[in-house]
Amino acid sequence: MANIDAIKLLGSILNSGVLSRGSGSNILGSVIGSMMGGGQSSSGGGLGDILGSVLGGGGAQQGAGGLGDLLGGNRAQGSGQSGAGGLTDLLGGLLGGGAGGAGLGGLIGAAMSQFGGQQGGQAAAHFTSSDHLPQEMDYQQATDQATLLIRAMINAAKADGNVDSEEQQKIIGKLGEVTQDEVEFVRNELAxxxxxxxxxRAIPQGMEQQIYTMSLMAIDLDTQAEAQYLHRLAQATQITPxxxxxxxxxFGAQPIYKT
Incomplete structure (x- = not known):
């Protein structure tokens, strides 16, 4: 990892939308729209509008019906979290961070800024201190978390089967101005x-919901295999139905559990 700028690489993946397909692109737009003060969908204003256009996302998916039936009564029994507090508290925790997370909003913002600053032939320096990051972030912590978020999206992309060499090449070809070491990192993770x-086991306590949200960004959520993957991830991280x-x-995604 010595030659990998994980923060910039995360920005590349988010900017290109290469791992956010179908409903995942709408979810990415919704996250950034919420982060920038927009509404639930990418049509709520802010950067979400721009991202929705770039990714071809459009509005958020309808949350009712559909894939809620895929898992049926097979409900997770995680005891580590409660659903109390509603959407406002949940969103604050996701974007603002918890004990183990620096905050999805701040990290996404830093990643996209870092990537954008290195485009167009500009020789922007890597982030090397917290001066370039939101106040609550430590550089090493942000780097470690960016790496986990990249892995979360890549793992989710494998939910309905291995990513073959042709698909790997398509993903790598859309990453933009990244180094050969960063290309190899992505290639190895995909393989x-x-x-x-x-x-x-590598997820720090307090970062479970951020990981789940990033995984949701990389899933089209139109197959049972993808719904089952999110179910397994929820169980493993003690996220309740x-x-x-x-x-x-x-974030405008269809639920996987019956209400």
Whole structure:
């Protein structure tokens, strides 16, 4: 990881939308729209509007019906979190961060700024101190979390099967101005077999909901395999069905649990 600028690489992935397909692109627009003061969907104003146009996302998906039936009565029994507090508290926790997270909003903003600053032939320096990051962020913590968020999106992209070499090349070809080391990092992550249990062990306490949200960005959520992956991730990180449904509702994604 010595030659990987994980913050910039995350910005590249988010800016290109290369891992946010279908409903995932709408969810990405919704997250950034909320972060910038917009509404639930990418049509709520701010950067979400721009991103929605770039990714071809359009409005948020309808949350009712549909894939809620895929998992049926197979409900997660995680005991580590409660659904109490509603959408406002949940969104504040996601974007503002918790004990283990520097905040999804701040990290996404830093990532997109870092990537944007290095485009067009500009030789912008890597972030090397907290001076370039939101106040609550430490550089190493932000780098570690950006790496986890990248891995979360790549893992979710594998939810309905391995990413073949042709698809890998398409993803890598859309990353923009990244280094060869960063290309190899993405290529290696895409080629690795999905190891959800190993990945979950690397998630710091307090960052579970941010990881879940980033995973949701990389899923089109139109197959049972994708719904099952989110179910397994929710169980492994002790996210209850109620909290999962609140996250999906906030960002305009179809729920995977019956209400």
């Amino acid at each position: 690795q077999p999905l190891d959800l249990e190993g990945f979950v 109620q909290v999962s449904n609140l996250i999906h509702q906030k």
